[in-house]
Amino acid sequence: MIGIALAVMLYYFLSATPVMMDDGVKYEGFAESLAWGHLNFKSFYGFQGLSFFSVPVFWLTHSHNSIIIMSAIFSLFSVPLAYFVGKKFYQSSQAGIYFLILFLLMPYPYSTMMRGFQEAALLFFVLLIIWASANEKTWTPISWAIGGIVKPFALTLFPLFFKDFIPRFNLESRLNLGKLIWILVAFIIGGLYLGVSYYQTGHLVNNAAINSYQGNFDTGNPPPLVESFTVGIKGYLRVGANLLLHFRKIMISPFVIVIGAFSLLWNKNLKLRKEMILAIILNFLIVGSLTFSFSKYLLPMTTLFALASVGYLLKYKWFMVLIFIDSFFVFLPIWNYFGHNYWSNIYVYLIPLYLGVILFVYEYLFQKYNFNTNP
Secondary structure, three states, X not given: OHHHHHHHHHHHHHOOOOOOOOHHHHHHHHHHHHHOOOOOOOOOOOOXXXXXXXXXXXXXXXXXXXXXXXXXXXXXXXXXXXXXXHHHHHOOHHHHHHHHHHHHOOHHHHHHHHHOOOHHHHHXXXXXXXXXXXXXXXXXXXXXXXXXXXXXXXXXXXXXXXXXXXXXXXXXXXXXXXXXXXXXXXXXXXXXXXXXXXXXHOOOOOOXXXXXXXXXXXXXXXXXXXXXXXXXXXXXXXXXXXXHOHHHOOOOOHHHHHHHHHHHHHOOOOOOHHHHHHHHHHHHHHHHOEOOOOHHHHHHHHHHHHHHHHHHHHHOOOHHHHHHHHHHHHHHXXXXXXXXXXXXXXXXXXXXXXXXXXXXXXHHHHHHOOOOOOO
């Protein structure tokens, strides 16, 4: 089943016609500059984590879409990773398939990657951080640090693993000393990134902030990061809207968000429940304090809500029918705003939705007739 999902998604990406736009031009420019030996934060704003991974792709292909190619690779890696995250949290192959289906029903990341955006890569690292945290991997902080330089919102996931590192430090223990080393390496990665950016630009991050959305952005005089934040209620109201209102190009069905929220409140047996709630609160507070915000900034939160919802979906399978119907209205605004630029028609664009339905029916029938459902 995972192999089929990978094959279908690969076909889906190959059927698209990428068109580099907006911030994607900056990410690609940074990657190509780095490929020629020039580390240039001053000329290319934004967080450039994905660009570092795209350099080998540019060397191999000389494609000016190296960012998009690397994003597609990360998105394909996310297919089995989503399965293993769901399986680990619920100790069930069926749960793995259900969480994989929910991944397929999040069209924003793999739609906007066709214009060079980084959300597909961010989602991969969000999934990787969750999986590594659940498995108590010592290298979890590294995936967290790298995810943070792809998009800083991944940093809100640190509650998932923090308790396994900080409270147990004992320098007499080789294992705990190893954990300390991993934490230090993670902070070195982030520190080097911020340090070099500050050296070249005079700011911790050469940030698009407000000005890039209000006329020409002067890369020689970027606004300080602090200008991206404000105090007020509007930002927090936008967070709610970006979770629940389809026309705002949201990440996933609002029905999933509601089910996930109920699960986090009442399912006390959910793995890492308290840590997930804290990560969601951090994501809410940070995005709510921004002077401008988009639904994509809530990707860590929506992924955790989706994961939390799987327990109820296993118990009440008819919920999935409502989610599929609701998901059409998630796909539709993204098609109207983004997707029509890259896919030939909406019927092709909806392939991941069809695939999710097929996986659900297949899994449901195999469970019903007691066949072996291990992928």
